Amino acid sequence: MLKELIIGTIEEVVASADTETEYRKPLVGFANANDEEFESLKEIVAPEYKFPTDILANAKSVVAFFIPFAKEVVELNQQQQDCAPEWAIAYHETNVLISQICDSLKNEMDKIGVKVGWESPTYNFDKERLLSFWSHRSAAKICGLGDFGLNQMLISKQGSAGRYGSIVIDRQVIPSQKINKSLCLYYRNGSCGVCVDSCPTGALTKEGLNKDLCYKMCLENDQVFKEKFDRFNDIFDVCGKCQTGPCAYGIPDCTKE
Numbered sequence: 001m002l003k004e005l006i007i008g009t010i011e012e013v014v015a016s017a018d019t020e021t022e023y024r025k026p027l028v029g030f031a032n033a034n035d036e037e038f039e040s041l042k043e044i045v046a047p048e049y050k051f052p053t054d055i056l057a058n059a060k061s062v063v064a065f066f067i068p069f070a071k072e073v074v075e076l077n078q079q080q081q082d083c084a085p086e087w088a089i090a091y092h093e094t095n096v097l098i099s100q101i102c103d104s105l106k107n108e109m110d111k112i113g114v115k116v117g118w119e120s121p122t123y124n125f126d127k128e129r130l131l132s133f134w135s136h137r138s139a140a141k142i143c144g145l146g147d148f149g150l151n152q153m154l155i156s157k158q159g160s161a162g163r164y165g166s167i168v169i170d171r172q173v174i175p176s177q178k179i180n181k182s183l184c185l186y187y188r189n190g191s192c193g194v195c196v197d198s199c200p201t202g203a204l205t206k207e208g209l210n211k212d213l214c215y216k217m218c219l220e221n222d223q224v225f226k227e228k229f230d231r232f233n234d235i236f237d238v239c240g241k242c243q244t245g246p247c248a249y250g251i252p253d254c255t256k257e
């Protein structure tokens with residue numbers, strides 16, 4: 001009942017979104033707030049990394065969701081040499097949409113006495129160390145929505161082109177099954193690498209991501225789009241070229257396995 005209410009609310013907000021960007025069907029997953037993977041993130045990322053209980057006292061479950069961009073948005077970013085304006089708009093609009101989803105979930109949960117907490121969809125990171133102390137993507141992995149690919153994005157059933165959000169609630173729900181196999185072609189059989197080839201700066205290699213180079217590219221794009229889209233009064237530190245490969249829309253087909 002609670003799960004259905006949460007899933008229905010997210011689907012409803014996305015279906016009625018007043019955005020230029022179009023979306024595919026969202027995905028929703030659930031995890032125990034005391035899942036040991038949340039603890040290990042503190043060790044892997046930084047001591048400041050948050051537990052669900054840092055977001056909501058008495059946290060019992062985490063809910064993560066993925067809002068996948070329409071295929072057309074991905075294709076435009078794939079085809080153009082620079083980051084496509086449609087991708088930048090999708091980034092901005094989806095961050096707003098995720099905040100709307102969180103507000104709607106809070107309204108619905110208030111009606112049945114469930115408490116809700118969340119971190120903002122973006123700009124919740126340390127700009128010096130380029131670290132986020134609550135990663136919606138990592139929360140989504142723990143909630144069974146996908147697995148990380150070579151592009152450092154979470155590949156889900158609906159691919160990696162889109163944005164993730166998450167909330168914490170003070171009610172226990174049955175956790176979703178986790179994905180325990182790699183969904184990235186490179187990790188599965190050493191093929192693909194399209195994300196690395198698509199990276200305009202060389203920030204992404206098969207050895208990992210140079211966050212400084214990547215962020216520099218994103219800030220350059222911000223300068224371009226901030227002027228172009230001053231009506232939105234937002235930051236457009238985006239690129240997303242590495243999200244337009246064969247894992248953009250779904251789990252890529254592994255024919256060489």
Ligand code: SF4
Pocket residue numbers: 149150151152183184185186187191192193194195196245246247248252
């Ligand atoms: S583009 Fe290919 S190598 Fe890169 S993350 Fe996707 S499947 Fe993996």
Ligand code: SF4
Pocket residue numbers: 198199200201202203204209213214215217218238239240241242243
């Ligand atoms: S966002 Fe752009 S610059 Fe950063 S790794 Fe992906 S393709 Fe490279």
